[in-house]
Amino acid sequence: MGDACHHHHDDGPPSAEAVSVSLAAADARLTAEGERMTPARLRVLELLLAAGEPVKAYDLIARFGEDGQPAKPPTVYRALEFLERKGLAHRIASISAYVACTEGGPAHAAAFLICDCCGATAEVTAPLAGALDRAAHDAGYDIVRTTVEAHGRCPACRDAAEAA
Amino acid sequence: MGDACHHHHDDGPPSAEAVSVSLAAADARLTAEGERMTPARLRVLELLLAAGEPVKAYDLIARFGEDGQPAKPPTVYRALEFLERKGLAHRIASISAYVACTEGGPAHAAAFLICDCCGATAEVTAPLAGALDRAAHDAGYDIVRTTVEAHGRCPACRDAAEAA
DNA sequence: GCCGAACTGTTATGAGATAACATCACAGAG
DNA sequence: CTCTGTGATGTTATCTCATAACAGTTCGGC
Numbered sequence: 001m002g003d004a005c006h007h008h009h010d011d012g013p014p015s016a017e018a019v020s021v022s023l024a025a026a027d028a029r030l031t032a033e034g035e036r037m038t039p040a041r042l043r044v045l046e047l048l049l050a051a052g053e054p055v056k057a058y059d060l061i062a063r064f065g066e067d068g069q070p071a072k073p074p075t076v077y078r079a080l081e082f083l084e085r086k087g088l089a090h091r092i093a094s095i096s097a098y099v100a101c102t103e104g105g106p107a108h109a110a111a112f113l114i115c116d117c118c119g120a121t122a123e124v125t126a127p128l129a130g131a132l133d134r135a136a137h138d139a140g141y142d143i144v145r146t147t148v149e150a151h152g153r154c155p156a157c158r159d160a161a162e163a164a
Numbered sequence: 165m166g167d168a169c170h171h172h173h174d175d176g177p178p179s180a181e182a183v184s185v186s187l188a189a190a191d192a193r194l195t196a197e198g199e200r201m202t203p204a205r206l207r208v209l210e211l212l213l214a215a216g217e218p219v220k221a222y223d224l225i226a227r228f229g230e231d232g233q234p235a236k237p238p239t240v241y242r243a244l245e246f247l248e249r250k251g252l253a254h255r256i257a258s259i260s261a262y263v264a265c266t267e268g269g270p271a272h273a274a275a276f277l278i279c280d281c282c283g284a285t286a287e288v289t290a291p292l293a294g295a296l297d298r299a300a301h302d303a304g305y306d307i308v309r310t311t312v313e314a315h316g317r318c319p320a321c322r323d324a325a326e327a328a
Numbered sequence: 329g330c331c332g333a334a335c336t337g338t339t340a341t342g343a344g345a346t347a348a349c350a351t352c353a354c355a356g357a358g
Numbered sequence: 359c360t361c362t363g364t365g366a367t368g369t370t371a372t373c374t375c376a377t378a379a380c381a382g383t384t385c386g387g388c
Contacts, residue, residue, distance in 0.1 A: 036385085038335070057375065072338065077376065082335095093257035094311045096344095096375065111296065113305040124299045131295060132275065132314055135288045140319030141277040147258045149311040150296055155304030200354090202366070221344065236369065241345065246366095260344065260375095 013052035022049050022100075026088055035086065040071075044079035045100065048089055054097035054114075054121055092121070094149045099123070109146055115154035117161075122154075177216035186213050186264075190252055199250065204235075208243035209264065212253055218261035218278075218285055256285070258313045263287070273310050279318035281325075286318075 014022070023046055027037045047060050057076060064071035080098055083089035090110050091098050102123050103110065113122040136143045153161065178186070187210055191201045211224050221240060228235035244262055247253035254274050255262050266287050267274065277286040300307045317325065 036335075040336075072336095073376070074338085074378095075336075078335080093313070111299070113300050113303055113307070115305070116308070122303045122305065124303065132312070135275070136277050136314055136316070139277055139286050139288065140322070141279070141286065141314070141316050142322050143277070143314045143316035144280070145315045147311060147313040147315070148296070149257070150300055150305070150307045151309045151311070152300070152305050152307035158304070158306050200366075204367075236367095237345070238347095238369085239367075242366080 013050055016050075019046060019049045030086060030088075040075055041079045041082055044076055045083055045088055048083075048098060048100035051100075053119055054092050054095060054099040056097050060098070090123075092149060093147050094151065109148075111148035112150065113154075114149060114151050115157055116151050117153055117157035120154045120156075177214060180214075183210060183213045194250060194252075204239055205243045205246055208240055209247055209252055212247075212262060212264035215264075217283055218256050218259060218263040220261050224262070254287070256313060257311050258315065273312075275312035276314065277318075278313060278315050279321055280315050281317055281321035284318045284320075 023042060026045060027042060030037050043064060044060055047063055048055060057073070057080065060080075061071050061073055061076045064076060080089060080091070084091060084098075087108060088101055089098055090101055090112075092112055092114065095114065099112075099121060101110070103125060108125075111124050113124060115121070132146065133143060187206060190209060191206060194201050207228060208224055211227055212219060221237075221244065224235075224244075225237055225240045226234050228240060244253060244255070248255060248262075251272055252265050253262055254265055254276075256276055256278065259278065263276075263285060265274070267289060272289075275288050277288060279285070296310065297307065
């Protein structure tokens with residue numbers, strides 16, 4: 001991911017230390033909650049954190065083994081399901097990819113800004129709770145979970161396009 | 165689709181006449197715009213309109229031939245792409261399904277309320293333009309297209325669940 | 329130490345979508 | 359009228375995404 005266009009500008013994935021810190025924090029939090037942070041779950045979260053951008057499930061599968069051995073698909077999909085349930089990762093349906101969650105708290109609503117050019121994403125805290133919930137209520141729906149994904153261009157790609 | 169739970173309550177798909185009317189209107193509008201409303205495109209739109217709810221691509225493929233003959237996948241995917249481009253249909257990414265558009269106008273933003281129980285959906289007119297656009301602007305993103313999908317329970321399924 | 333629940337390993341397959349290339353239909357230029 | 363290029367379609371094959379099903383294992387609680 002991250003290079004659909006031809007100018008790759010990277011915010012830089014998080015440093016190894018930053019990944020370790022986030023990973024340890026997640027481990028500590030969930031373990032305290034009585035959840036089992038197994039090696040597979042930690043590994044998938046590590047890969048997501050290290051990427052710093054959305055990753056395809058099969059890329060996680062390919063990178064899973066430290067020695068280059070791929071995982072079996074269910075291993076990774078199960079870990080992703082767990083992480084998503086615990087609010088540590090999100091699935092981005094419009095591009096079939098997964099990303100580590102950058103916001104705290106379990107199972108929160110999330111919205112994403114996705115650059116169609118370079119693949120960068122920004123997670124923003126649900127700026128639509130009000131309007132959407134009102135529309136849902138008017139229609140008689142009870143809403144449990146929302147998917148909000150906005151596609152366009154990130155600042156760097158926009159600038160690059162204007163320069164051309 | 166439409167029966168994930170055990171109580172199927174149908175708003176009723178549109179009548180055959182209603183489908184014909186919508187189909188003819190779409191045909192007239194796009195033909196006037198110089199687009200080619202070919203048989204395959206009309207057929208896919210007809211199937212979407214007749215369903216009155218989201219339909220999986222492979223269900224469209226299976227139902228495509230009037231005589232029961234399925235279509236080849238690219239036939240249907242190409243028609244869907246065209247219809248989506250023209251604002252006559254939407255893809256609902258979170259459930260990988262397609263639905264005829266119930267709002268006028270080409271290429272507008274749309275938001276969906278989706279019942280996880282019975283599959284019913286309601287299209288609501290973008291109630292988040294303001295908040296989301298502001299968030300995007302703050303982050304420096306230019307937004308081209310948004311996916312807004314809220315999952316929960318429709319009024320009928322909510323009532324049925326409460327009764328239990 | 330035993331038991332049940334949750335997690336993992338493994339095989340296989342189902343479901344969703346597109347690449348690549350040949351062919352065809354049609355509108356506009358000459 | 360015929361040439362010609364663009365857009366649409368037909369066809370084959372393949373790719374990506376995701377899960378079903380079942381056997382085996384780990385771990386905490388009793």
